[in-house]
Amino acid sequence: MDKINVGILGATGSVGQKLIELLQDHAWFKIAEVGASETSAGKLYSYAATWAMNSAMPDDVANLTVKKCAPDFDSKIIFSALDASVAGEIELEFAKAGYKVISNARNFRFDPKVPLIIPEVNPGHINLIREQNFEDGFIITNPNCSTIGLVLALKPLEDQFGIESINVTTLQAISGAGFSGLTSLDVMDNVIPYIKGEEEKLEREPLKILGSLADGKIDFAGINISAQCNRISITDGHTECVQIKFREKPSREDVIHAWNSFIADPQEMMLPSAPRRPVVYFDDPYSPQPRKHRDLGGGMTVAVGRLRDCPIFDYKFTITSHNTVRGAAGGTILIAELLEAKGFLTG
């Protein structure tokens, strides 16, 4: 089978580079075009990008000439890793011109006609694109990095027991800040107790993702969420300390079983980037740890541990997930795989 050509917008940035790294040797997709800002356009990708991934830059991408982010790409399937400051306008242009845009930017996440997707959580929401008024094109979005890990852990619990409220404090890695987000001096031997816009995303995005689609619109979930977000001195892997109040408190064993037995469409359809298990619970009280568990399932699995009673909520627990794989580039690719498997891309 011929691979499907895709284009990447924002290809020189940190999420763009991670997409290139993860799409190298992908079973279904092949990077045929890369787009970036005017200053990069016209240059070879190897010159335009300051490559910051640990693996080597793939040769075939290195030799692509960077294009402007204008809708004259040959590839009809577009991964957008654009910065939010420009993503809104450019993604819209592409969608209008018939491109199928899978975006990692925040701009359209709360557009009533745009799905906000975690493939294991709300695969059915992709049908919302039918409400979009573009002929062949559409926009579909990937949630924020700290949202994805959290909601993957919440999904089986919401389904089986019903969640009333969630309280979460994050310890987030610096790779989530992008290349120029923080200087090395800021975060070294330090904690930064504020990440602009992050708490708002973490309090609101789960409600859309866990909501239900009916009559062409999403009814948001009725969960009360409070979030506190911190940046700490760690390369990769977000840790989230979570408290949960259920509609009816299940046993500890039932909660753990819900996590460990959770599988969904991506697992059943054996999508190339789907981990065998999206959520794994560890009994050891010193787990999860970001350095130990961030690469679990190729960086696509959420590690959970320390489930224990809470004097205020029902339970406390801790999760760790890879913020640039599951939480960004890998999550976007899994959405594309889901779309292809369900016939929305080339079908």
Add this chain to the structure above:
Amino acid sequence: MDKINVGILGATGSVGQKLIELLQDHAWFKIAEVGASETSAGKLYSYAATWAMNSAMPDDVANLTVKKCAPDFDSKIIFSALDASVAGEIELEFAKAGYKVISNARNFRFDPKVPLIIPEVNPGHINLIREQNFEDGFIITNPNCSTIGLVLALKPLEDQFGIESINVTTLQAISGAGFSGLTSLDVMDNVIPYIKGEEEKLEREPLKILGSLADGKIDFAGINISAQCNRISITDGHTECVQIKFREKPSREDVIHAWNSFIADPQEMMLPSAPRRPVVYFDDPYSPQPRKHRDLGGGMTVAVGRLRDCPIFDYKFTITSHNTVRGAAGGTILIAELLEAKGFLTG
């Protein structure tokens, strides 16, 4: 005035060394004797201790011969930095033998006759020592490092508005783990989501400290506390993400004013180690930060910031305090100063 001779038990450990560093050139106290384990006893302190403080080992302490931790010290005032595994027995022996023991260990913190003191918070609780059945001796204790920062920030709020519940997630420095608590590989580029016994201390100690003393016993405060404790890769300074529910919600301005105007006995009595202000609120959303604020007030001030509404509790805020100064050695010294000023030591 002649300085008051004091002895230090557990003088070679990390809290012991910090006590020595902070008592150097102290206005009132002079280290006359140091005690440690049998393997150290009989050696010069400079040989027995693997000095890990950033300042140089004080010459006069370097030349002291380490004694066994037996109650034959000449100094009647004893700072105990002993490990909990031995502190219980030894401190009791000293108290029985007429020594006034100010302890940093956890062993007697919940003994009904032993005060658990933060000098700005519950100075009156020192009267509880009158209930102890030793002739001249007594035991008085300093709380856990993460407790002290938190309760200092809570005290003016409890006094003025009444607290119903507290939810707290900590990001704790490695210096709190003692010299041998963690290997460097454990915590580097990592988060350890579990600190043995820490959550229990943080949920329980504030209730005694904020309780009221009447008829020779302490009535614990009726506050519901839930804690989650993490070790992160930072040298010094604990950060705590706090949520608070009041009996009646005050305005944001009133809360900030309560912190910034808070002073207590140590400030009014101008104790040598008392900071001018025990709590300082910072308006900048990126504050507090442990590297920037841990040395505030000589490491004795708690920095607070990010007060904002909470969808679940009334408010969220973040605090940072120096875990080995205010949270351990400095806190112990301030208790001794309070005792002396109130006539309990040499009065």
Add this chain to the structure above:
Amino acid sequence: MDKINVGILGATGSVGQKLIELLQDHAWFKIAEVGASETSAGKLYSYAATWAMNSAMPDDVANLTVKKCAPDFDSKIIFSALDASVAGEIELEFAKAGYKVISNARNFRFDPKVPLIIPEVNPGHINLIREQNFEDGFIITNPNCSTIGLVLALKPLEDQFGIESINVTTLQAISGAGFSGLTSLDVMDNVIPYIKGEEEKLEREPLKILGSLADGKIDFAGINISAQCNRISITDGHTECVQIKFREKPSREDVIHAWNSFIADPQEMMLPSAPRRPVVYFDDPYSPQPRKHRDLGGGMTVAVGRLRDCPIFDYKFTITSHNTVRGAAGGTILIAELLEAKGFLTG
């Protein structure tokens, strides 16, 4: 083909764990027995070991019962990851009893009858074991972590141009210190300018490895080496800043070509753990970097960069290599593969 059973001595320590991790799914070898100290003996490995690797403990090893390190193993091939304090006596006992011991400990490295092997550098030295007076058993040793990376980079230069002197300053990762070597407080936000015994190893081991074997003894290489060794705050990957004086100075191009074209027995025999290229030169002035390059070639390749003229020596350059893979466990396994391929194990 049936896999070859091997035993691991010192299986609960950091090198032992890395051996277990790397031998998981090995093409030729299967861990059949694990040995450790008396306190661990008799327990299941999963209980005896505090597993510190990032990947999960392999199930089959988890269920092995830990044995004492006495020569009653069924497996005749033994990997020793013992601490130097006990390795000497135990390894000798095993060799006398007919076991083929491949050791990572330093004890026998300078025994005149014991080969000190880097498979790409001095594969022929394995014949030195014929001088050992054990019937079937022998001892063969793996060099120190900082030696291996350096000598791999030196070998093609010594062969082609002849080396007169080497000056090297190291920046070494903490994983090389073993689990209990350093506390996290020591090295965080710090440099430790001294590693006991390390400079001596780095100045002396290369001379034996690059020496020539004739008449049953090794004639040490006549290179003058000076080393300075530092521990820095990094998880994995040793960086070495090297200066070299040749017998006759080659061109920069010739040096780079010597590195990039270097292959040896392990590559030609396609040993399972052999990297495609043992040494790779990077042109980018910001290379090599330990985080980016330590996993090159599965952690078995040495990354080199920054070759430039030196005002004192002929050239300066920088190398990075993975200290626990190529520099310890992986290096040991590659020796075993070389031995098997040359008929010294089961042949």
Add this chain to the structure above:
Amino acid sequence: MDKINVGILGATGSVGQKLIELLQDHAWFKIAEVGASETSAGKLYSYAATWAMNSAMPDDVANLTVKKCAPDFDSKIIFSALDASVAGEIELEFAKAGYKVISNARNFRFDPKVPLIIPEVNPGHINLIREQNFEDGFIITNPNCSTIGLVLALKPLEDQFGIESINVTTLQAISGAGFSGLTSLDVMDNVIPYIKGEEEKLEREPLKILGSLADGKIDFAGINISAQCNRISITDGHTECVQIKFREKPSREDVIHAWNSFIADPQEMMLPSAPRRPVVYFDDPYSPQPRKHRDLGGGMTVAVGRLRDCPIFDYKFTITSHNTVRGAAGGTILIAELLEAKGFLTG
């Protein structure tokens, strides 16, 4: 005595902020004016600067209105913390207009009429300003951060024994890179083996500083220097691994005595920022360490340790110095103090 008004150019950058922090409560100087780029000019300093120091921004500076960097300052004494990209032109304008400019920028360091000063090393070189063709103004420069620590340690050795060659490998802190020099992801869990222009500075600046002034020009010292420079993950404090070849090898005791007995003009004149001892040797093999020793002498003392024989040079040793205090802002202030004490400023 009234304090002397000074102006600071580049006041919002990292060196500018450190100058402001160190000049707070200075015995002789008072910051009367601050200059920065056009985008900052006209704003209050508290708004224009993103304050990154650990101590609080001084109130009096916070309320200064930032000026453009044009020579219309009232203060005749100017500290320049300008970036090299603009320092050349601006400093020249100020000097021509009669300002006395003490610069931390590299632009004029090798101008034959501009002194490059470390007050303890070459105080007499300040007379070189007499060769400058400005009426009242002049330019005087402070060396690079890694140069200053090294040359302070070399000066007493050069004076007493004569140095033939120096080989140095640095492990430099990130604070030396300025606020935007490195992203936090670059350096975390990593080493960057290249700092643009740094090795050239370190090989060349010492020759001018250790040179001799005669007939209005400096005769460079005849020392052969080779440098290798690395950036590591540490907040403050440069470590330098040094090898030295003397004209005639002195004993180890003589070298250590030369360091420990070294004092110079700043100590004899008791300049406010002069440390009691510019160089201190530590016997402990684990010293010097940047976290432990960077604040020695208020950050103005160089810590030295590990003096030992070298197989290639005469000796090896390690030094640590505070890169933003002695190596930048503090060094600049000490030059100004020297100038004032010698009558070059207000005399």
